[in-house]
């Protein structure tokens with residue numbers, strides 16, 4: 501399984517909706533990309549089989565044998581113990597992924613060294629090396645999508661914690677709020693994620709508040725999406741603006757906590773809601789200036805991510821490269 505440092509690396513990002521596979525040169529340049537559905541309801545084995553097929557397909561298209569790869573890096577949603585290569589706890593979007601030794605499974609099927617990391621941690625590493633966090637030794641990333649994830653870079657290295665659980669910013673307690681899927685109440689994810697935006701907008705529509713969203717959803721109030729709320733807000737819709745102001749407020753609380761704990765040079769906001777730009781992060785930047793300790797708030801930059809939905813594969817490739825080279829500083 502040993503190949504030279506100039507061999508390509510294959511990276512995969514597995515989420516509840518799609519599997520993105522990408523081939524990278526040894527220097528970190530993306531050479532090819534493939535996206536296909538995860539179909540998590542078909543079960544874990546089916547998803548793993550689809551994942552293996554995706555890897556083989558992209559290699560076939562480039563006339564590469566798996567044995568020519570230096571390593572495979574996997575970014576996976578859920579609680580990932582990177583040291584053991586095990587998906588320990590499932591993401592809500594991927595039920596059944598409990599104690600799945602994905603590293604060993606892929607190593608057995610493809611005979612390539614395989615390294616696994618949580619998807620938001622991978623995104624942090626990707627943004628750190630190739631995106632909005634370039635040049636910053638200390639950085640935190642919030643991924644604000646359907647849920648909220650996070651990743652931490654300390655002294656230019658990904659920080660995973662004792663068992664891979666570090667950076668779960670979505671589950672910091674920020675208020676007395678609704679019950680979260682993790683079992684606690686008042687988690688940031690319940691107040692500032694895409695799902696929270698939808699829940700809040702639907703509740704307000706249910707109470708009869710006027711909004712452009714009624715037209716946009718063609719009467720299907722329960723089907724209102726966070727994207728529609730964002731679009732309505734851009735058009736000045738008061739309900740949508742109120743919902744997003746609340747989202748930005750709670751995200752700001754999360755940022756203040758992260759800035760006080762980590763004193764990062766950069767806070768990167770990624771995920772689907774990052775497309776809202778200043779509407780989402782402007783209020784948080786203001787809150788950090790007002791509430792965080794000035795020794796930290798005076799140096800921090802709060803910016804949106806640059807790699808979009810490719811941050812996970814960039815980070816997975818970088819993680820695999822680092823692990824394959826014995827964690828040397830490349």
Ligand SMILES: [Zn+2]
Nearest residue numbers: 671680682687
């Ligand atoms: Zn939670």
